[in-house]
Amino acid sequence: MSTRALYQEPCAFAGFPLDPADHLRSDAKWIGERLGDPGSLFLVFHKMKPLMDVSDRTNPVPGFLDRAQIPDQAMETAVFLGLLEETAIFAVDLGESIAEGEATGNGVKFIDLRSVALQLFEEEFSPLPALLGKAKSLLDWHARHGCCAVCGAATEISTAGYLRECPSCKAQHFPRTDPVVIMLVHRGDRMLIGRSPGWPKGNYSALAGFVEPGETIEEACRREVKEETGIEIGRVDYIKSQPWPFPSSLMIGLFAEAETEDIRLDEKELEEARWINRAQAKMLLLTGGSEDIRLTPFHIAIARHLIEKWVDMEE
Template sequence: MDVRNISSQLRPGEAGALAQARSLLAWHETHQFCAKCGSKTESAELGYSRKCCNDQCNATHFPRTDPVVIMMVVKGDNCLLGTGHHFPKQQYSALAGFIEPGETIEQGVRREVFEETGVRTGEVTYHSSQPWPYPSSLMIGCFAEALSEEITLEEAELADARWFSKAEVRKMLARSGTSETPRMSPPMAIAHQLAKSWVED
């Protein structure tokens, strides 16, 4: 079962437990061998680590979490949203991408926005975070002030990106209209919460 199909129906505590279990199971499945010497590993510490079975190595490995920035790019009363190639039809979301080694959150935000849309951004402010166990990401929600407006779409990353007004985003959050009209990511997604905070500001 795809846990995304049921996570929106769960209470916050249940959703947190599901996210934790989903991430750990995925990690155990893909880390059967030691990254240091290649030997088999076995589960340890009640599943919170894996230990190398090679007595010459004995390396201990721990679950990883990959940091991802997800940002509402705003300029005045407009925000920049995008849709991926595999998104449901007309569903838009905040832009997002993995933070690279050596980057700050702010640098990751500015780089990802520019790479995907060609829009330059300045001030970046933190809003909130959310575990995203598909399989093991931590979504770091931010707002970014746009310094430019012209979009140059990176078609390998996005199917579309465009500016939306606050009035349009309110309708998208309410899921009003038909499947042919733009909609926002569902309430369980941090992109939805970023958009909601922005329109209520």
Template sequence: MWIAESVTFGGSALDRAAPLRGDAPALADLQARGRIVPLWQGKPLIANGALAWVAPGSPVLAEATAPVFLGLEDGIGWFAQDISAWVPPEAEAVQPGFLDPSLQHHPSLPADHTFTELRAVMAQLSPRHAELAATARALLGWHQSHGFCAACGAASTMVMAGWQRSCPVCGAQHYPRTDPVVIMLVTRGNRLLLGRGTGWPEGMYSCLAGFVEPGETIEAAVRREVFEETGVQVDAVRYLASQPWPFPASLMLGCLAEATSDTITLDPAELEDALWLSREDLVQVRTGLHPCVKPARQGAIAHFLIENWLADRLN
């Protein structure tokens, strides 16, 4: 797709300045005058629909973990720090559910600066801010869940400006992981196959998706996942676009898959429902007029793929 990198979290061309990650003096200089994005329980700081940042020494960072280096913009360093140890007022506690709508406000910040669920604002962010937020969330989440060496079990330490963990006991080196996930536009003529997971909000349907297994190609993963979830057979598979998806650490691989059958046999362990929708049906969906199906969430690659299929921009 010629517009593939316009998907949310892609296309920013951030200078990640990898050679600086091991240069402690250069990083110290950059951090002293840099921009630090604090995240609380995976939520970035947002203000007026944009990613917000604080200066080094801000009271917000009083209980923060070590900074991770995200990259450079016009010579200015962007960093991220996890402040999940901070306890917000009880009234601002996280609200469980498919998407947490709660906002947390740190008393040292202006009233319009809140920690906000990234999925709720991802479509509003500029490409650069979206890439920075996704990178920060993925990296900090990895450090939070990978604090011990997978080889010997000892506590590991952050090195290389947050892009590596090192075990002081056995010397093993660990790197941020990314899990490949295929997500499919399964078509048959004028129709598209969509499904919904158990517990999803009412009316929410999306493209089928699943993790790529070890020893498996992207194409094989597409065919296997579609058949396992719906019993539909797929022949030709073509890659279209990708999207980093830091919830917690996936890379979504968008593909076009041509179905050779249309009978749906659901696996209830995988999906609550699946259905075929025509282009005419999907036009109703996108305008909010369909009686059963609601539009895909803006910012997600499923929405991106469906919109471009409807506009006949897949090439």
């Protein structure tokens, strides 16, 4: 069991550390000046991996570049992240404008964001994953939405990266976030855990699923649990949420009280589900479990927060 009381901290990818300065996004003159300002800093991505300075391996930090180091072609992807005091911070995707090796070396390299977050969040809460996560989500959305969903024409970036406009049909497209319910299902002194097909043997976690159009959070929770396990859910309590930039979801963490116990598994959704009691869950967290059963959410996942919070509660 974590000695950090992890669930009392914000989740990884929460706690955005900049002033979003959203009132400046539509000021094209101000944004243009900041893009050309040698004092502005650019968070650089390549294949959706952030450039990180790992010269101090115990304290990796984003490998910010200034305007002179950014190829002109990459500047077309620039999105405004916010202000660090008076310094404007942008994110850019190098794409094909540069070979990966040209921006690495001397202690900097492109690293998968999950790996970065795991290291930054290992000992204590860090706001840096929130900065990196927002940048990745925005850049990924632009990379996926270059054409208008209404008429198919090429769209153009606008409002400092928070809008794409279609010059043909004038439709406006905004960055997308997909809501996901993730729920700790409990009944008395027991919690329900499941494992998806394809997971390593013995790995279990909380249940989760996407919210469908026209659903409330509570309705989505009840539907997903019933679909996957056949268990009826009554009371649903909101606990906390987490931005999850893979590619861009909002994880909505819930406690869901089960009204039934018999599991009727949908094997397309889950390979297995089972009930465990609070003492078993605590022991699995303390020991790491065995080949047959492990509670596997990493400390950067909201599922870990939900499980630890429930384990620490009085029955």
